[in-house]
Structures are given as structure tokens and as C-alpha cells.
Amino acid sequence: MIKYVVRRTIQAIPVLFLITVFTFLLMHVGGNPAQRFAQNAKVTQAQIAAFEHRWGLDDPLPLQYCKWLGVCGDKPIVVNALPPALGGGDNGIVHGDFGYSTFDGRLVTDVIAQRMLPTLILTVTAYLIWVTIAILAGVYAAVKRYSLFDSGLTIFNYVGYSLPTFWLGLMLITFLSVPPLRWFPASGMNDPYTTPAFGTNSYWVFFGQNPFFAIFDLGRHLVLPVLTLVTVSIAGDSRFVRSSMLDSLNQDYVKTARAKGVPERRVILRHALRNALLPVITNVGLEIPFLFSGAIVTETIFAWPGMGRQFIESVGHTDYPVLMGILLIAAVSIVFANLLADVLYAVVDPRVKYD
Amino acid sequence: MDNRIPDVSPTTSDAPADFEVALVSLNQWQLAWRRFRRHKLAMFGSGLFLTFVAIAVFGPFILPYDATNVPYPLKFCPGTTISANLGCPPLNGGHLLGTVGGTQEDLLTLVVNGSRLSLAIGIGAAAFASVLGAIVGGISGYFGGWVDTILMRIVDVLLSMPLLFVIIVFAKVFGYGDWRVILLVFALLGWPAIARLVRSLFLTLRTEVFVDAARAVGVSDMRIIFRHILPNAMSPIIVVTTLSVAGFIVTEAFVSYIGYGVNAAYSPTWGNILSNAQNDILVGNWWWPLFPGLAIVLTVLGINFMGDGLRDALDPRSRE
Numbered sequence: 001m002i003k004y005v006v007r008r009t010i011q012a013i014p015v016l017f018l019i020t021v022f023t024f025l026l027m028h029v030g031g032n033p034a035q036r037f038a039q040n041a042k043v044t045q046a047q048i049a050a051f052e053h054r055w056g057l058d059d060p061l062p063l064q065y066c067k068w069l070g071v072c073g074d075k076p077i078v079v080n081a082l083p084p085a086l087g088g089g090d091n092g093i094v095h096g097d098f099g100y101s102t103f104d105g106r107l108v109t110d111v112i113a114q115r116m117l118p119t120l121i122l123t124v125t126a127y128l129i130w131v132t133i134a135i136l137a138g139v140y141a142a143v144k145r146y147s148l149f150d151s152g153l154t155i156f157n158y159v160g161y162s163l164p165t166f167w168l169g170l171m172l173i174t175f176l177s178v179p180p181l182r183w184f185p186a187s188g189m190n191d192p193y194t195t196p197a198f199g200t201n202s203y204w205v206f207f208g209q210n211p212f213f214a215i216f217d218l219g220r221h222l223v224l225p226v227l228t229l230v231t232v233s234i235a236g237d238s239r240f241v242r243s244s245m246l247d248s249l250n251q252d253y254v255k256t257a258r259a260k261g262v263p264e265r266r267v268i269l270r271h272a273l274r275n276a277l278l279p280v281i282t283n284v285g286l287e288i289p290f291l292f293s294g295a296i297v298t299e300t301i302f303a304w305p306g307m308g309r310q311f312i313e314s315v316g317h318t319d320y321p322v323l324m325g326i327l328l329i330a331a332v333s334i335v336f337a338n339l340l341a342d343v344l345y346a347v348v349d350p351r352v353k354y355d
Numbered sequence: 356m357d358n359r360i361p362d363v364s365p366t367t368s369d370a371p372a373d374f375e376v377a378l379v380s381l382n383q384w385q386l387a388w389r390r391f392r393r394h395k396l397a398m399f400g401s402g403l404f405l406t407f408v409a410i411a412v413f414g415p416f417i418l419p420y421d422a423t424n425v426p427y428p429l430k431f432c433p434g435t436t437i438s439a440n441l442g443c444p445p446l447n448g449g450h451l452l453g454t455v456g457g458t459q460e461d462l463l464t465l466v467v468n469g470s471r472l473s474l475a476i477g478i479g480a481a482a483f484a485s486v487l488g489a490i491v492g493g494i495s496g497y498f499g500g501w502v503d504t505i506l507m508r509i510v511d512v513l514l515s516m517p518l519l520f521v522i523i524v525f526a527k528v529f530g531y532g533d534w535r536v537i538l539l540v541f542a543l544l545g546w547p548a549i550a551r552l553v554r555s556l557f558l559t560l561r562t563e564v565f566v567d568a569a570r571a572v573g574v575s576d577m578r579i580i581f582r583h584i585l586p587n588a589m590s591p592i593i594v595v596t597t598l599s600v601a602g603f604i605v606t607e608a609f610v611s612y613i614g615y616g617v618n619a620a621y622s623p624t625w626g627n628i629l630s631n632a633q634n635d636i637l638v639g640n641w642w643w644p645l646f647p648g649l650a651i652v653l654t655v656l657g658i659n660f661m662g663d664g665l666r667d668a669l670d671p672r673s674r675e
Contacts (some may be wrong), residue, residue: 015508015512022516026521158659161659164648167651174644174645175641218613264623331515331517332519
């Protein structure tokens with residue numbers, strides 16, 4: 001078992017390495033950040049050259065990659081995610097440093113850290129709601145197969161699966177946050193007229209003074225984005241839960257349990273459900289990377305200041321240190337979620353051989 | 356996503372007719388068509404999808420308005436004192452779906468014209484991605500060894516990247532609003548999932564006796580891959596390709612919506628109509644974002660029904 005985990009982890013290393021190469025190349029076909037000065041008549045050629053030199057953009061590509069990775073620097077290769085004053089800052093990603101944003105000069109780790117909390121508030125809330133509903137609805141539909149609820153869920157799943165996320169968000173704004181209804185705010189995380197911007201120091205001071213109001217305000221802003229995410233995500237997941245539960249209900253051990261007179265409730269909960277949840281856990285686990293990389297679509301529509309929105313903004317600024325940071329975090333969390341799902345599956349299902 | 360991919364069903368082209376059709380000899384495609392025809396949802400979905408294809412092909416010739424040219428801008432919506440500059444609601448002065456703000460174009464005309472590129476990108480990218488995926492997956496699965504290792508590591512890497520993020524970067528850098536480039540970007544980033552599927556099919560099929568037979572009489576590797584094995588792996592590939600058309604239509608809409616897709620000045624697509632619509636949502640122009648989105652939903656719904664029907668028809672064992 002331990003051997004299996006170790007081997008799978010070692011197998012992930014070349015993939016992680018290739019991901020850094022691909023991410024780096026992707027950003028460098030993306031053009032030079034100095035391009036954004038090209039249209040500006042007041043910026044001289046010498047200033048552009050100085051900018052390029054400052055950010056190491058005039059180095060040959062392999063050297064730039066090596067520096068970004070943090071292998072070519074003069075510091076030893078240990079995790080060194082210290083603040084710039086203590087020698088951290090842009091020592092390279094193997095040191096835990098993602099460098100500086102070429103747009104506003106902040107540390108990429110700071111930019112990402114600032115966006116992480118809003119993303120987690122949004123995605124974790126939505127995730128908990130949709131996984132709970134999907135499991136309950138899927139199991140109920142499978143148990144009451146061909147009932148009105150089952151057909152209703154099937155129709156909902158088809159429609160939900162076909163709804164483009166961003167359009168659903170637009171429609172919710174159009175009908176629920178614009179006159180005449182105006183039930184929920186259309187964008188942002190807090191009301192700009194009554195509270196300071198989310199994440200700033202004054203926001204936390206305000207939060208300490210009026211915790212109930214601040215939470216209520218945040219909750220009101222969460223409704224539409226969470227509703228959007230939940231609607232489109234329930235569709236795929238509840239369908240998966242339903243078919244897994246149906247499979248499980250058709251197994252011989254369920255028939256055996258019924259035949260020997262186990263109460264139906266116990267058959268469903270103890271015999272069928274426990275086995276049906278195995279594939280569901282893996283499937284739901286594979287959705288975890290989404291919690292970190294952020295709901296790029298939903299965050300864009302609702303101007304939610306999270307990772308996905310930061311990504312879109314940074315694409316506009318050709319700010320590739322930030323883009324590489326976000327992409328890398330997303331890709332690495334996908335690799336680890338896959339790894340975790342495989343290992344978890346081998347742990348919970350004794351039929352899976354792991355050698 | 357993987358649960359949408361059906362099992363392999365290797366069939367020979369002249370399978371013995373089953374009992375149901377004892378006297379008429381039908382090949383596997385004719386049998387599949389029979390099963391597909393009986394699948395009500397699938398027929399409904401295909402009808403929906405084909406309707407939109409027909410609208411895309413013939414619609415622009417039938418409609419009285421031009422997509423980019425407004426005959427006479429109005430000051431007020433007919434019969435009201437609402438400024439026509441913000442767009443007029445549906446069923447107003449001969450505009451079935453209303454007009455859009457600013458340019459005052461007819462929304463129906465825009466949606467119909469937009470369907471051309473939206474569908475072209477969806478269908479084109481899915482077809483191209485499948486061809487690439489079939490080539491890479493076929494070569495990888497057939498030869499195995501280091502070729503397989505290298506190709507599959509590339510697939511692993513591409514599948515570990517959040518696809519939408521990468522598509523946005525590429526679309527912004529290379530796109531410049533040109534739909535052909537957008538189509539290429541989608542196809543060049545969309546093939547790995549299909550390659551993995553085709554590879555897994557080839558791993559089972561390459562051990563079949565007919566492959567040994569072909570090799571024994573000296574058929575070349577490329578011919579074995581594309582003429583002997585690939586036709587037997589066709590069913591799942593067709594299903595996945597069909598379903599990915601829906602995915603690409605939605606992706607195009609989002610990429611155009613955030614402004615890195617097809618340029619609205621170049622040609623309307625469902626995505627860039629929505630992109631222009633978002634600015635006027637807050638003044639209550641609900642019809643502007645509603646109708647292009649409905650077009651997307653109906654098309655995607657049709658494709659999903661059709662894909663599910665195809666899966667049931669092409670691989671009878673996968674039915675519940």
C-alpha cells in the first residue's frame with residue numbers, strides 16, 4: 001500500500017515538471033509584457049529596454065525558465081518562502097516564490113493570497129451545498145425509480161447540464177437584481193455604500209464592529225453566484241449518484257439482504273448506499289481542485305474578487321508571473337486530486353489491486 | 356466526465372442478423388439507426404439541432420434585415436416614449452425579438468447570423484479535435500513502448516491544465532477576434548481527452564485476431580491503424596465527438612463573452628451578442644441577453660439528447 005502511494009507520487013513528478021515547462025512556454029508565446037507600452041508615445045525605446053532588463057525579459061528563454069524555476073539562482077534549493085526583506089521574493093518557484101507581478105509590482109504570492117479567501121468563501125459554500133443536494137437527490141431518485149421525483153430530476157439534469165454557467169448568471173442578474181425585483185445584489189462581495197472593500201484592513205475593523213451586518217451583507221452577495229454554481233453542478237453530480245446507487249441496488253448482496261428479511265430502510269442505508277458512495281467519493285474528490293482555481297466563469301459574471309477573476313484581469317494585463325502562479329496552483333492541485341482519488345479508491349475498495 | 360464514455364464494442368461489418376430481423380440482413384450501422392430511430396429523446400434532440408443548423412444555413416437569406424446595417428435609426432420605440440437608443444422590447448415595429456441598444460440592430464437577425472459561426476466553431480473544433488485525438492491515440496495505443504510513454508505524458512500534462520484558463524490565454528494571444536484561429540485553438544487544446552479514449556480502445560483491439568491476420572499478410576502499420584482498427588473503434592468516438600460539439604459551443608460563447616473570442620465587428624456569434632448585451636442589463640433590457648442564450652441552451656440540449664441516443668444506439672450494452 002505504502003509502496004503504491006510512493007510509486008504514484010514519484011510518477012507525478014515528471015508530469016509536474018512538464019507542467020512547469022508548458023506553463024512557462026504558454027506564457028512566453030503570450031508575448032512580452034513590455035508590449036503594453038508599445039502604443040504609448042511617451043515611453044521611449046530605452047525605457048522599454050530598461051523594463052525588459054529589470055524583469056529579465058532580455059535573457060535567453062532557457063535561462064529565464066531556469067531562473068523562474070529557481071534552480072539557476074545563487075541560493076540553495078530549499079523551500080525559502082520568506083518575505084523579500086529576509087531574502088525571499090523572486091528566488092523561483094522551487095523556493096515557494098512566484099516572483100513579482102509585472103502589472104503592479106506586488107509579490108505574486110501576495111496577489112494570490114489576497115484572492116484566495118474570496119474564492120474559497122464562494123467555492124466552498126457552493127461545493128458543500130451542491131454535493132449535499134446531489135447525493136440526497138440522486139439517492140432518493142434511485143430508490144424511488146420511475147417516480148415523479150425521478151423524472152423531474154432527470155429533466156432538471158438535462159437542462160442544468162445544458163445551461164451555460166455564464167448565461168445562467170446573466171439571467172439571474174437580469175431578472176433578480178435589476179428593477180422591478182432587485183432582490184439580490186448583482187456584483188461584488190459587499191455593499192460599497194455601507195462597508196469598506198472586502199479584504200482591506202478597514203473591512204476587518206468594520207467586520208469586528210458589526211459582525212452580524214457584515215455577514216448578512218456578504219451572504220446577500222453570495223446568493224446569486226452560489227445559486228449559479230449549484231444549479232449547473234448538481235446536474236452532473238446527481239446523475240452520477242443516481243446511476244451509482246442504481247448499480248448498487250441491483251447487486252446480489254442487496255437481494256440477499258432483502259431475502260433474509262433485513263428491513264428495507266436498513267438495506268438501502270447500510271447495504272446499498274455505503275457501496276454506492278465509493279465511486280461518488282472519488283468523483284466528488286476530483287472536483288476539489290476547482291475550489292482553489294476558482295470559478296472563473298461565475299467570478300467574472302458577478303465581479304467576485306477571486307482567483308478566476310484575477311486570472312482574467314491578468315490576461316488583460318499580460319501579467320504572466322501572476323498567470324503562471326495561478327495556472328501552476330490549479331494544475332498542481334489537479335495532479336494531487338487525481339493522485340488522492342486513486343489512492344483513496346484503493347484504500348476504500350478492497351477489490352482494487354494496487355501493485 | 357468519464358462515465359459518458361461507453362465501452363468498446365468491437366463488431367464486424369457483416370455481423371449475422373439477429374433474430375428480430377431474421378430475414379433481412381442489416382449491417383451494424385443499419386441496426387444502430389433502427390435503435391436510434393426508436394429513441395424518442397434522441398430524435399427530438401436531433402430535430403432541435405438540425406433545425407438550428409438549417410437556420411444557420413438558410414436563415415440569413417430569408418430574414419428581411421441585414422445583420423450589420425440598420426435602415427433607419429429611430430428616436431423612440433414605436434408607440435412609446437422610450438428611447439430607441441437603448442433597444443426596443445420584442446414584438447415591436449416588426450422586430451420579433453426586439454432590437455438591441457446602440458446600433459438598433461434587429462435581435463432575431465443577429466441571433467440567426469450569429470448561429471453560423473457559433474455552430475461552425477462548435478462542429479469544426481469537435482471534428483478537428485477528434486481527428487487529432489484519433490491519430491495520436493491510435494499511434495500511441497498501437498505501437499506502445501516509448502512512443503506511447505511520450506505521447507501519454509503530453510496528454511497527462513494537457514489534461515492537468517485547467518482547460519478554460521489555457522484556452523483564454525491562447526485565444527487572447529493568437530485570436531485577434533478571428534474565428535478560424537479560435538477554432539484551431541479549441542481543437543489543438545481539446546484533443547487529449549479523445550486521444551486517451553482512442554488509446555484505451557486500441558489497447559484492447561490490437562490484440563484481436565484480425566490485426567494479427569492483417570500483419571501476417573504484410574499490411575503496413577498505418578493501414579492497420581486507420582483501416583483495420585479505427586473503424587472498429589468508431590462508435591465511442593462518434594458519441595464523444597457529438598457531445599463535445601456542445602462543449603465547444605458553450606466555450607466559444609464564454610470566450611467571446613469576455614472579449615477574447617470572435618470580434619463582434621467581424622461577425623456576430625452568440626457569445627459576442629451576449630458580451631454586448633451585458634452593459635445594458637442594468638437598464639432592464641432582458642430580451643437582449645435572453646434570446647441568444649436560449650439559442651445556445653436549445654442547441655446544446657439537442658446535442659446532449661442526440662449524444663445520449665447515439666450512445667444507446669451504437670452500444671446497446673450501455674443501456675440501463
